[in-house]
Amino acid sequence: MRRKVLLTLMAGLLVALFGWIWQERVALRAFPDIISAYTAKEYCSCRYVMQQTADYCRGYVKQSVPTSDFVEAVEAKRVTVSGLGRSHSARWIGERQGCRLEP
Amino acid sequence: MSKGWFLIPLLLLNLNAQAEDWPGEQWSSSPPPTGPAIEALEQYAFVPRDDATRQGIRTDALLVIQDGRLVYERYAGPTDAHTPHLAWSISKSLLATVFGVAYGEKRFALDDPAARYYPPLERHPGMTLADLFHWASGLDWQEDYEYAPLDSSVVAMLYTRGRQDMAAFTAAHDSFSPAGQVFRYSSGDSNLLAAALENIVSPSRYADYPWTALFEPLGIRHATWETDASGTFVGSSYAYLTAQDLARVGLLMQRDGRWGDRQLIPKDWIAFNREPFARFQAGQDEAVPGGHWWLNRAADPSIRPWPDAPPDTFAALGHWGQALYIIPSARLVIVRYGDDRDGSYRHNELLKRAMAAFAGTVQP
Numbered sequence: 001m002r003r004k005v006l007l008t009l010m011a012g013l014l015v016a017l018f019g020w021i022w023q024e025r026v027a028l029r030a031f032p033d034i035i036s037a038y039t040a041k042e043y044c045s046c047r048y049v050m051q052q053t054a055d056y057c058r059g060y061v062k063q064s065v066p067t068s069d070f071v072e073a074v075e076a077k078r079v080t081v082s083g084l085g086r087s088h089s090a091r092w093i094g095e096r097q098g099c100r101l102e103p
Numbered sequence: 104m105s106k107g108w109f110l111i112p113l114l115l116l117n118l119n120a121q122a123e124d125w126p127g128e129q130w131s132s133s134p135p136p137t138g139p140a141i142e143a144l145e146q147y148a149f150v151p152r153d154d155a156t157r158q159g160i161r162t163d164a165l166l167v168i169q170d171g172r173l174v175y176e177r178y179a180g181p182t183d184a185h186t187p188h189l190a191w192s193i194s195k196s197l198l199a200t201v202f203g204v205a206y207g208e209k210r211f212a213l214d215d216p217a218a219r220y221y222p223p224l225e226r227h228p229g230m231t232l233a234d235l236f237h238w239a240s241g242l243d244w245q246e247d248y249e250y251a252p253l254d255s256s257v258v259a260m261l262y263t264r265g266r267q268d269m270a271a272f273t274a275a276h277d278s279f280s281p282a283g284q285v286f287r288y289s290s291g292d293s294n295l296l297a298a299a300l301e302n303i304v305s306p307s308r309y310a311d312y313p314w315t316a317l318f319e320p321l322g323i324r325h326a327t328w329e330t331d332a333s334g335t336f337v338g339s340s341y342a343y344l345t346a347q348d349l350a351r352v353g354l355l356m357q358r359d360g361r362w363g364d365r366q367l368i369p370k371d372w373i374a375f376n377r378e379p380f381a382r383f384q385a386g387q388d389e390a391v392p393g394g395h396w397w398l399n400r401a402a403d404p405s406i407r408p409w410p411d412a413p414p415d416t417f418a419a420l421g422h423w424g425q426a427l428y429i430i431p432s433a434r435l436v437i438v439r440y441g442d443d444r445d446g447s448y449r450h451n452e453l454l455k456r457a458m459a460a461f462a463g464t465v466q467p
Contacts, residue, residue, distance in 0.1 A: 024253065026264070027253050027259070030259060031253055033262065034258055034262050034263060037262040038261075041261075045189065045329070049187060049329075049343050051186065051187075052181050053181070059154060060442070095327065096326070097327070098327040098328070098329040098341065098343065100329060101266055103267065103332060
């Protein structure tokens with residue numbers, strides 16, 4: 001009897017979990033992109049718009065979620081960051097336009 | 104003897120012209136003030152920085168303009184007088200001020216439907232430009248930045264699903280209320296305005312418009328305003344100005360849209376910026392929304408977000424402690440850039456101490 005109650009409870013929780021995943025599927029799919037896109041964009045602007053040092057900017061963009069790979073091409077003013085299995089780049093375009101994430 | 108009499112009107116005229124200071128290439132400045140009130144201000148704003156924990160108040164720049172003169176300036180951390188600092192949501196109020204110039208060119212009216220200038224909003228025919236300036240589009244937007252990143256509309260707009268075309272991303276949101284009824288702070292609303300501006304001023308002028316309309320007339324030589332991939336200014340978040348240049352916008356606002364002899368922005372536009380949104384309710388935000396600026400008064404007289412500052416105080420405010428405060432009754436403009444990561448900074452405390460230091464005779 002107790003096992004049956006437990007199983008029903010587990011099944012209910014699973015249904016709720018899958019329901020939530022389905023409902024949030026678009027947001028969940030985009031979620032792992034946040035950390036690398038955020039880091040690339042804000043680091044690029046920190047370095048090439050606000051003209052701060054690499055050291056300072058690494059600290060400035062640091063979040064609790066770690067990034068795994070970080071490549072700065074100083075000549076091209078382009079930054080590529082990986083984290084949570086996704087990778088994004090941002091590039092400095094000009095004095096007025098600043099930095100932008102690449103598609 | 105008669106020569107002397109002749110000179111008196113000239114002298115008076117000269118005194119009159121001297122009475123109002125405006126910045127040229129540089130701000131004219133006064134000797135740095137000292138005393139216990141300045142010390143109290145600095146004890147609040149400039150505590151030792153901890154870059155490891157990033158806790159506490161972390162002021163990058165504090166600048167005070169009184170009567171058009173630079174009376175106080177101090178920088179900390181990596182920021183100096185030449186740093187174009189990220190303004191975050193101060194950008195929204197800058198956008199509204201850019202709109203003020205277009206308003207002076209009679210290019211739009213506040214009750215125009217937003218869809219007239221930004222057709223993807225045709226799904227929302229009742230939404231006016233004024234509704235967007237009040238952050239009352241009625242769109243079901245979630246503004247949370249760091250604490251609920253999964254559901255945050257603003258994180259998705261800036262970094263993931265919305266980043267190619269932020270206005271289109273916003274316009275695709277459903278409504279939770281008819282437009283104009285409910286205040287809900289939204290970076291999306293600001294970027295709908297940024298997109299509408301393109302057709303308001305014409306696409307050929309758009310890419311340069313913030314510079315030609317606002318920055319250049321104010322003598323701002325180095326400003327950055329990032330765009331999304333579709334070319335729309337990120338009006339919500341991504342303008343960069345030095346503290347001294349942001350103060351120029353503050354002085355323009357303090358003096359009701361006038362810059363020197365030129366009425367750059369109509370007075371009734373500034374009045375709209377400073378008019379509280381009538382449907383704002385206590386507790387909906389930390390300050391009272393006006394027309395894309397933040398106010399220290401509301402339609403309900405019991406609401407005073409910053410009790411130690413005069414009721415005519417208004418401000419442009421941004422993430423991580425960015426602020427441009429304007430106190431017309433004390434003839435003060437205050438720029439405060441920061442890198443606050445824990446939300447411990449209080450506008451009221453800074454304003455209280457700045458009032459004590461620079462406006463000792465004016466009672467809040």
